[in-house]
Amino acid sequence: MQGQSNFKYEGQKLASWYFTVAMILFGAQLLLGLVAAIQFIYPSFLYGILDFSIARMIHINALVVWMVYAMIGAVYYLLPDETGIEVVGIGIAKLLFWILTLAVTVVVLVFIFIQVGAADIKTIWFITEGREYLEAPRWADIGIVVVVLGFLANTFLTAIKGRRTGIMTVILSDMIALAGLYLAGMFFTDNISMDQYWWWWVIHLWVEATWEVMVGALAAYALIRVVGANRKVVEMWLWIEVAMLFGSGILGLGHHYFWIGTPEYWWEIGALFSALEPLPLVGMFVHVLYDWGKENGFKEKAGEDTSSNNTPALLWLVSNGFGNFLGAGVWGFFHTLPQVNIYTHGTQFTAAHGHLAFFGAYATILIAMFYMAVQGKYGIKKLRATFASKMAIFLITFGVVGMGVALTIAGYEQVLIARAQLGATWDAFFIAQNQTWMAQAMDWRLIMGVVTTVGFFYLVKDLLSISKNPKNVY
Amino acid sequence: MIEPLYIRPVIAINDFLPIFVSAAFILIFGLFYAGIVTMIKMKKMKKVYYILAYFFWGLQIYCTYFLTMTIHSQPFTVKAMIVAMIAYLSVPHIYFYLITKSEQRYEN
Amino acid sequence: MAEKKVSVWSDNRFWQRSATWVTGFASLLLIWLTFDTMGQITMGNQKDINNHITKRVPSATVINYKVEYKMNQRRGHEVPVIGGDDGKGDSLFKVKENFFGRDNYSQKEADALLHLGKLASQAKNCMDCHTLLGNGAYYAPDLTKAWLDPAWQKGGTMQAMTGKSTKEEAMAEFLQNPGKYPTHARMMPNLGITQKEAVGLVAFLKHMATIDTNGFPRGFGKIKEGVVYARSK
Ligand code: HEM
Ligand code: HEM
Ligand SMILES: [Fe+2]
Numbered sequence: 001m002q003g004q005s006n007f008k009y010e011g012q013k014l015a016s017w018y019f020t021v022a023m024i025l026f027g028a029q030l031l032l033g034l035v036a037a038i039q040f041i042y043p044s045f046l047y048g049i050l051d052f053s054i055a056r057m058i059h060i061n062a063l064v065v066w067m068v069y070a071m072i073g074a075v076y077y078l079l080p081d082e083t084g085i086e087v088v089g090i091g092i093a094k095l096l097f098w099i100l101t102l103a104v105t106v107v108v109l110v111f112i113f114i115q116v117g118a119a120d121i122k123t124i125w126f127i128t129e130g131r132e133y134l135e136a137p138r139w140a141d142i143g144i145v146v147v148v149l150g151f152l153a154n155t156f157l158t159a160i161k162g163r164r165t166g167i168m169t170v171i172l173s174d175m176i177a178l179a180g181l182y183l184a185g186m187f188f189t190d191n192i193s194m195d196q197y198w199w200w201w202v203i204h205l206w207v208e209a210t211w212e213v214m215v216g217a218l219a220a221y222a223l224i225r226v227v228g229a230n231r232k233v234v235e236m237w238l239w240i241e242v243a244m245l246f247g248s249g250i251l252g253l254g255h256h257y258f259w260i261g262t263p264e265y266w267w268e269i270g271a272l273f274s275a276l277e278p279l280p281l282v283g284m285f286v287h288v289l290y291d292w293g294k295e296n297g298f299k300e301k302a303g304e305d306t307s308s309n310n311t312p313a314l315l316w317l318v319s320n321g322f323g324n325f326l327g328a329g330v331w332g333f334f335h336t337l338p339q340v341n342i343y344t345h346g347t348q349f350t351a352a353h354g355h356l357a358f359f360g361a362y363a364t365i366l367i368a369m370f371y372m373a374v375q376g377k378y379g380i381k382k383l384r385a386t387f388a389s390k391m392a393i394f395l396i397t398f399g400v401v402g403m404g405v406a407l408t409i410a411g412y413e414q415v416l417i418a419r420a421q422l423g424a425t426w427d428a429f430f431i432a433q434n435q436t437w438m439a440q441a442m443d444w445r446l447i448m449g450v451v452t453t454v455g456f457f458y459l460v461k462d463l464l465s466i467s468k469n470p471k472n473v474y
Numbered sequence: 475m476i477e478p479l480y481i482r483p484v485i486a487i488n489d490f491l492p493i494f495v496s497a498a499f500i501l502i503f504g505l506f507y508a509g510i511v512t513m514i515k516m517k518k519m520k521k522v523y524y525i526l527a528y529f530f531w532g533l534q535i536y537c538t539y540f541l542t543m544t545i546h547s548q549p550f551t552v553k554a555m556i557v558a559m560i561a562y563l564s565v566p567h568i569y570f571y572l573i574t575k576s577e578q579r580y581e582n
Numbered sequence: 583m584a585e586k587k588v589s590v591w592s593d594n595r596f597w598q599r600s601a602t603w604v605t606g607f608a609s610l611l612l613i614w615l616t617f618d619t620m621g622q623i624t625m626g627n628q629k630d631i632n633n634h635i636t637k638r639v640p641s642a643t644v645i646n647y648k649v650e651y652k653m654n655q656r657r658g659h660e661v662p663v664i665g666g667d668d669g670k671g672d673s674l675f676k677v678k679e680n681f682f683g684r685d686n687y688s689q690k691e692a693d694a695l696l697h698l699g700k701l702a703s704q705a706k707n708c709m710d711c712h713t714l715l716g717n718g719a720y721y722a723p724d725l726t727k728a729w730l731d732p733a734w735q736k737g738g739t740m741q742a743m744t745g746k747s748t749k750e751e752a753m754a755e756f757l758q759n760p761g762k763y764p765t766h767a768r769m770m771p772n773l774g775i776t777q778k779e780a781v782g783l784v785a786f787l788k789h790m791a792t793i794d795t796n797g798f799p800r801g802f803g804k805i806k807e808g809v810v811y812a813r814s815k
Contacts (some may be wrong), residue, residue, distance in 0.1 A: 043768040052672040052721050053710035059512055083693030119702035119779045130704030132718050166563045166594060167803055190700045193623045193639045198714055232594065233573065241595035243604040251609035260715045261638050263622050272554040279561055283569060285511045330501045334494060339545035342800050346716035346724055412494065420487055424799035426733045429723035430766045451523035575592035
C-alpha cells in the first residue's frame with residue numbers, strides 16, 4: 001500500500017484491521033460459495049473431500065463473521081469521530097482483535113479438516129454445533145461472547161468519556177441487544193422445536209432487527225460525513241427508524257414460527273408484523289434520496305461543487321437503499337404470508353431472498369464503510385470513483401442480482417413441482433431438481449457467482465489502489 | 475385452550491405465478507408512490523404529480539387485493555393487509571411532516 | 583438565539599422515548615408469547631400418551647407406536663396421528679409398531695435414543711444439506727416427515743435398494759453407507775455414522791415426524807412414487 005497512514009486515532013487504525021480481515025473472509029465466502037454452486041451441477045466435485053455441507057457451512061459462516069468484523073470495525077471507526085476522543089483501552093482492544101482472529105482461524109481449520117464428529121457433546125464443544133449459521137463450536141461461542149464484552153466495554157467507556165451523540169446511543173444499545181441475543185443460540189436440547197424456536201431468536205432478531213438498526217446508524221453517520229446532512233435531523237430520523245424497525249421486526253419473528261411445532265397464533269402475528277417490515281426499509285430509502293437531493297440543492301445554490309466527497313461510498317450507500325428494499329423488502333414479502341410460505345418454506349426461494357437480503361442490506365453499506373476508511377487513512381478530501389470502483393459495484397451487484405433471479409426461478413419451479421403437485425417427498429424433491437428449469441437456473445447461478453467474484457477482485461484492487469488515483473491527489 | 479378452526483384451501487397451480495408477481499408489485503408500486511412523493515417534496519417534480527403518486531398507491535391496493543383473494547386469506551390476513559396499506563399511504567406524509575418540522579427547528 | 587416555537591414532533595428526545603417504548607412493548611409481548619409457546623412445545627412423556635393427551639411435541643416413546651400423517655377435518659390440514667386414528671383424524675395412541683424389533687422402549691430408553699439422535703444430527707451437520715422442519719440447506723430433501731416418506735415404506739424405492747425388510751432398518755443401513763445407495767447423482771457423503779448413531783438418528787426422525795407442524799409439508803406424499811432420473815451431463 002502506498003502513502004502513510006493518516007489516521008488521526010488508533011481506534012481508526014484498529015478499524016482498518018477489522019476491515020482487512022472482513023475482506024479476506026468475504027473472499028473466502030465467495031470461494032466456498034463457488035464450490036457449493038459447482039457441486040449443485042457436478043455433485044462429484046470434491047465429494048468426500050470437502051462435501052457440500054462443509055462448503056456451504058463455511059460460505060455462510062464466513063458471511064456472518066465478515067459482517068460482524070466489518071460492523072465492529074465500523075464502530076471503532078466512527079467512535080473517535082463521534083466522541084471526539086481516542087478509544088479508551090485501545091491496547092486491550094487490539095489484543096481482543098488478535099484473540100478473535102486467532103479463534104476464527106482455528107474454527108475454520110477445524111471445519112475444513114475435521115468436519116464432523118461422533119454423536120457426543122464433545123463434538124458440540126470442540127468441532128461443530130451443527131445448527132445452520134451457528135455451527136461454531138461452543139468454546140468459540142464463549143470466546144466470542146468474551147471478546148464482544150470487551151469490545152462493548154471499550155465502546156462504553158469511550159462514549160461516556162467523550163461527546164455523547166444520538167448515533168452513539170443507538171449503536172451502544174443495539175450492540176448490547178445484539179450480543180445478548182447470541183446467548184439464545186448457546187444451548188443444546190433434544191427437542192428440535194425448542195431448538196429452532198431459539199435458533200430464530202438469534203438469526204431473525206439479528207438480521208431483521210438489531211443489524212438493521214446498525215445499518216440505520218451507519219447510514220446516519222455516512223449521510224452526515226459523505227453528504228453533509230444536518231446531524232439533528234438525521235438523528236431524529238434515526239430514532240423513528242429504530243421505532244419502526246423494532247416495532248415490526250421483533251414480532252415479525254412470528255413468520256418463522258408457522259411450521260416448527262409452535263402454536264397457530266403465530267400465523268396472525270407473523271403475517272401482520274412482517275407485512276409491516278418493509279415499511280421502515282421504504283423509509284430508509286426515501287431518507288437517503290431526500291437528504292442527498294437536499295444537500296445537493298444547498299450546494300448548488302451556494303454555487304459549490306455538488307459532487308460528494310466520497311463517490312464510491314455514496315454509490316454503495318445508494319445501492320444499500322435500493323438493495324435493502326429489494327432483497328429484504330420485496331423478496332421478504334414474497335414469502336412472508338403463511339398461505340404462501342407453506343409452499344415456499346425451505347426452497348430455493350428462501351435462498352434467493354437470503355442472497356439478495358444479506359447483500360442488499362449489509363454487504364453494500366459495509367463496503368461503503370471500507371471506502372470511508374480508505375478515505376480517512378490517506379486523508380483524501382474528495383475520493384472519486386475510479387474505473388475499478390465502477391467495475392466493482394457493477395459486477396458485484398449484477399452478479400448477486402443475477403444469482404437472485406436464477407434462484408427465484410428455481411424456487412418457483414420447486415414450489416410448483418415438488419411442493420404443490422408432488423407433496424414434498426424424497427422423490428418429489430429429486431424430480432424437481434432434475435427439471436431443465438432447475439438445472440439451468442443452477443448453471444446461471446454459477447455463472448453469476450463467477451461474475452460476482454470478478455467484481456470482488458476489482459473491489460480488492462480498488463480498495464488497495466484508489467488512493468493512488470491522480471484525481472484524488474491534491 | 476380452545477383450538478380455533480382453520481380452513482386453508484389449496485392454491486391452484488396456475489395461481490402461483492400471479493401470486494408472486496402481485497406480491498412483488500405491491501412493494502414496487504409502493505416504492506414508486508413513496509419515490510414520487512419524495513421528489514415532489516424535494517421540488518424536483520410539480521405538485522400535479524401527486525395524481526400519479528396516488529395512482530401508484532391505487533395499483534398497490536389492487537395488487538394487495540388480488541394477492542389476498544388469490545391466496546384465500548382468512549379474515550385476519552385481510553385486516554393485516556388493510557393495516558399495511560393504510561400505513562403505506564400515510565408513512566411518507568408523516569415522514570415529510572416531521573422532516574419539515576425538524577428542519578424548521580434545527581436549520582437556518 | 584431567540585426561542586422559536588418548537589413542536590414535540592421535532593423533538594429528538596420525544597422520538598428517543600417513543601423508540602424505547604415501542605421496543606420495550608414489542609419485547610414484552612414477545613417474551614409473554616414465548617412463555618406461552620414454551621408451555622405448548624415442551625416435550626410430552628408417556629403419561630400424556632397413556633392419558634390420550636396430544637402434545638405438539640410428543641414423548642420420545644412415540645417410537646413404540648404406528649405413526650401416520652392424515653387430514654384432520656377440524657384443523658383443516660394434515661396432522662400427525664399416533665397409534666391409529668379415532669375416525670376424526672385425532673390420535674388414538676393404541677396401535678403399536680415395532681422399532682428395531684421392539685415396541686416396549688421405556689421412557690428412559692426412548693429419551694436416550696432421541697438424545698443420541700439429536701446429537702448425531704448436529705455432530706454430522708445434517709442441516710447443512712437437508713432441511714429439518716423446513717430450515718437448513720436446500721441440497722437434499724426435507725427430513726421433517728422423512729419417516730413417513732413412501733420411498734422408505736414396504737415396496738418403496740429406498741427400502742428395496744437397501745434390501746432390508748423394515749423401514750427403520752433400511753434407514754439405518756442407508757445412513758451408515760449412503761454412498762452405496764445412490765438415488766441421484768447427488769449422493770449423501772459418508773459421515774462416519776455408527777450403527778448406534780444410526781439407530782438414534784432414526785428415532786430422532788421418527789419423533790420429528792410426530793411433531794405437529796400445522797400442516798407442513800402440505801399434501802405430503804400426494805404421489806406415492808415417482809421415477810427419479812439421474813441428470814446426464
Ligand atoms: C436485511 C434483512 C434480512 C435478511 C438479511 C434476511 C435473511 C434471511 C435468510 C438468510 C433467511 C433464510 C434462513 C434459513 O437459512 O433458513 C430468511 C428467511 C426468511 N425471511 Fe428474511 N431476511 C431479511 C429480511 C426479511 C424481511 C423484511 C422479511 C419479510 C418481509 C423476511 C422474510 C423472511 C421469511 C418469511 C423467511 C423464511 C423463509 C422460509 O420459510 O424458508 N426477511 N431471511
Ligand atoms: C460467488 C458468489 C456466490 C455463490 C456461488 C454462492 C452460492 C451459494 C450456495 C450454493 C448456497 C447454498 C444454497 C443451498 O443450500 O441450496 C449459498 C447459500 C447462501 N449464500 Fe451464497 N453464494 C455466493 C455469494 C453470496 C453472497 C455475496 C451472499 C451475501 C452477501 C451470500 C449469502 C448466502 C446466504 C445467506 C446463504 C444461505 C441461504 C439460506 O439458507 O436460505 N452468498 N450460496
Ligand atoms: Fe425473519
